[in-house]
Amino acid sequence: MKTIDIALKDLRRMFTSAFFLAFGLVLPLATAGLFYFAFGGMSSGNGGFDLAPIPVVVANLDRAEGGLAAGDVLAGVLEESLPGLIQASRVEDAAAARSAVDRQQAAVAVIIPEGLSAAVIQPDGRAAVEIYQDPTLSLGPGIVQGLVRHVVDAFAGAKIATQVTAARLAAHGSAVDGAALQNVAQEYSAWAAGGESDDGHALLAVRAPAGSSDEGAGPLGSVLGQIMAGMMVFYVFFSGAAAAESILQEDEAGTLPRLFTTPTPRPAILAGKFLSTFLLLGVQVTVLLVVSALIFDIDWGQPLLVGGMALGLVIVATGFGLLITSLMRDRRQAGIIYGGVLTVMGMLGMIGVFTAGVQGADNPLSTASLIVPQGWAVRGWQLLLTGAGSGEVIVPMAVMLVAGAVFFILGAVRFQKRFA
Incomplete structure (x- = not known):
């Protein structure tokens, strides 16, 4: 005691x-x-982070080339890939897109150039997607830029795929068919930009770390x-x-x-x-x-x-x-x-x-x-x-x-x- x-x-x-x-x-x-x-x-009630939806306007000036509509692919990715985070809408031209950002009706304007599809198919073609953003913002525009870069990289891969296909055909003495190369570029762009593998499963999946306690x-x-x-x-x-x-x-x-x-x-x-x-x-x-x-x-x-x-x-x-x-x-x-x-x-x-x-x-x-x-x-x-x-x-x-x-x-x- x-x-x-x-x-x-x-x-x-x-x-x-x-x-x-x-x-x-x-x-x-x-x-x-x-x-x-x-x-x-x-933070939200579940311990995560709440981000306000990012208003984005898309001006698609591109014209389809050889069955490939690269502008529609990019616009579709912006509209459908992150619907809870990116609220994308389309406008008629570049001036309207920039004006929406200037009036703070949108955080980012994505202006797709007229010759994007042609640049993807043609070996020496070049085009640049313009991103016009509110200078006071950083996180939202950064997310949009990353998404656009993903699609543009897919288009660059399509160009490489057509060049490799043409080189292999030439090495085997086969005729290089322009329509076939356009089809290669179109299918590769749609496949890569959509982020799917041959069996339809996602190439990139976001999962919680192994061993995490709960959602x-x-x-x-x-x-x-x-x-x-x-x-x-x-x-x-x-x-x-x-x-x-x-x-x-x-x-x-x-x-x-x-x-x-x-x-x-x-x-x-x-x-x-x-x-x-x-x-x-x-x-x-x-x-x-x-x-x-x-x-x-x-x-x-x-x-x-x-x-x-x-x-x-x-x-x-x-x-x-x-x-x-x-x-x-x-x-x-x-x-x-x-x-x-x-x-x-x-x-x-x-x-x-x-x-x-x-x-x-x-x-x-x-x-x-x-x-x-x-x-x-x-x-x-x-x-x-x-x-x-x-x-x-x-x-x-x-x-x-x-x-x-x-x-x-x-x-x-x-x-x-x-x-x-």
């Missing part, structure tokens, strides 16, 4: 500590909040989850060291030696100090997980696995805090420990957050972070955020539990010898 009483007394004192409230709770949430409020106005987890939720996980791990280790430092503080203030004069055994007193650190970090991790899930709508994963990962984080941070504090001669070394050792190790462990966009969990930068316990903690939370199962999560969880136990034993032994 004495051990629990000591732990609860220290816990109440730590809950009123400005250091814990600021570094343990406010800063991790505030960092994620910066990203949330910076991009929250752009509601959009880019904003993924970013916030990564940042929140990194900040939580970073500051939990700080809190563990700061809580363990209270042992040195009480020793220097004389309260701990006086406590040792009481009938309570010294191991029970130290156990109470250790238990208070464990309970403090448990409360910290629980609050951060619950509050971030409620405010930022972060899906941390399966509750059982989240609980196991949280336990592993608390144990490894508690053990590491006790060990690193036991190595300090006095509190004057705390600045070096906090400003140097913990900061460097924390940033190294967060490499996985900084390189979250790098494909593959085993990329060299992410693997380098595993030389510190913070790296294993971050790796575990990243796996949970991607919907990983117990088979994948068990490795970082086991590493944290084992490392935490080793750190705790070493730290406890050093404190026992120190106050023997």
Whole structure:
């Protein structure tokens, strides 16, 4: 009972500590909040990004050549490929298209030149599609330009296809039929611009990344989850060291030696100090997980696995805090420990957050972070955020539990010898 009483007394004192409230709770949430409020106005209810429809006007001045209507192909792609994003309408001429943009009735005007089809078929033909845009906009016009470029590249491929066909026919001594070449250009352009393979399936399909948790987890939720996980791990280790430092503080203030004069055994007193650190970090991790899930709508994963990962984080941070504090001669070394050792190790462990966009969990930068316990903690939370199962999560969880136990034993032994 004495051990629990000591732990609860220290816990109440730590809950009123400005250091814990600021570094343990406010800063991790505030960092994620910066990203949330910076991009929250752009996000939809499902965590994705809402883009307003892009009004586009198309002036098709092209004339069909040899059965190929390249202008109609390009206009059709603009009208049909992204109906929820691009709202394309046709106008009679280039002047009307530019006027619509100048009057801000459209964001982009696509002006298809008169000789586009002829340029696709004729070996030396040239034509340029003009894109006239509102100079104050960038994202919408960029999307339209990318779509136009895709179709124009298909037309360029059609020209190459006709040249290759003509060269092969000539190499075999066959007559080069102009109508056949026009048919090649027409079929290739329609095929490539439509983005379909020979069997009718899409050449390009947009899918969610493998292992994503659900359709509601959009880019904003993924970013916030990564940042929140990194900040939580970073500051939990700080809190563990700061809580363990209270042992040195009480020793220097004389309260701990006086406590040792009481009938309570010294191991029970130290156990109470250790238990208070464990309970403090448990409360910290629980609050951060619950509050971030409620405010930022972060899906941390399966509750059982989240609980196991949280336990592993608390144990490894508690053990590491006790060990690193036991190595300090006095509190004057705390600045070096906090400003140097913990900061460097924390940033190294967060490499996985900084390189979250790098494909593959085993990329060299992410693997380098595993030389510190913070790296294993971050790796575990990243796996949970991607919907990983117990088979994948068990490795970082086991590493944290084992490392935490080793750190705790070493730290406890050093404190026992120190106050023997």
